[in-house]
Amino acid sequence: MKAEELLDLAPVVPVVVLDDPDAAVPLARALVAGGLPVIEVTLRTEGALAAIERIAAEVPDAVVGAGTIVQPEDAERSARAGARFLVSPGCTGRLREAMTATALPFLPGVSSASEAMALLEHGVTAMKFFPAEAAGGAPYLKALNGPLPQIRFCPTGGVTQDNATRYLGLPNVGCVGGSWLTPADAVRDGDWDRIEDLARKAAALR
Numbered sequence: 001m002k003a004e005e006l007l008d009l010a011p012v013v014p015v016v017v018l019d020d021p022d023a024a025v026p027l028a029r030a031l032v033a034g035g036l037p038v039i040e041v042t043l044r045t046e047g048a049l050a051a052i053e054r055i056a057a058e059v060p061d062a063v064v065g066a067g068t069i070v071q072p073e074d075a076e077r078s079a080r081a082g083a084r085f086l087v088s089p090g091c092t093g094r095l096r097e098a099m100t101a102t103a104l105p106f107l108p109g110v111s112s113a114s115e116a117m118a119l120l121e122h123g124v125t126a127m128k129f130f131p132a133e134a135a136g137g138a139p140y141l142k143a144l145n146g147p148l149p150q151i152r153f154c155p156t157g158g159v160t161q162d163n164a165t166r167y168l169g170l171p172n173v174g175c176v177g178g179s180w181l182t183p184a185d186a187v188r189d190g191d192w193d194r195i196e197d198l199a200r201k202a203a204a205l206r
């Protein structure tokens with residue numbers, strides 16, 4: 001799968017922070033049941049790689065990836081755990097090389113025209129726009145589409161059920177990402193029905 005194709009699999013990519021790897025499988029099943037098969041597990045917790053491993057092994061309909069790829073080593077570690085894509089909040093030359101070396105599709109984070117152009121020089125045309133709302137929101141991305149129509153984005157950061165359509169209506173947006181599908185209290189309480197419901201509403205956004 002190419003990164004461009006990843007952007008078209010689902011309108012919303014849930015960004016998940018998981019403390020307990022035991023929650024990974026029921027959580028992923030709830031998201032898939034609600035219609036959101038692409039799941040980004042952030043490497044912000046100790047259990048993140050174990051969570052990715054479990055989802056990859058036990059939820060065949062999910063497309064699980066690793067988020068918060070910050071160190072070059074994170075890319076290979078995530079690939080070994082079974083991640084099928086990689087997402088980073090920003091990008092450096094070393095990080096791009098490490099993500100490229102895994103042969104997995106990846107969405108490097110950018111928040112400016114220059115950052116996007118630096119990646120474009122290396123043939124990267126699918127990116128995460130982060131932090132989307134704080135960096136200028138949908139008007140900013142709309143403005144980038146004029147000079148840089150070959151780049152498509154997954155805006156993430158401050159995106160919600162209520163503002164997602166502003167992004168999804170843009171020609172250079174494939175999908176959006178966000179943590180609103182998996183509220184911390186719902187994950188802690190194992191309220192998978194609530195998460196499935198949130199996913200279903202988000203899946204209907206497009």
Ligand SMILES: O=C(O)C(=O)C[C@H](O)[C@H](O)COP(=O)(O)O
Nearest residue numbers: 042067068089156157158178179
């Ligand atoms: O962890 C990463 O890799 C990030 O870059 C940040 C996340 O994508 C955002 O924290 C999600 O944003 P919210 O939906 O506003 O919570």
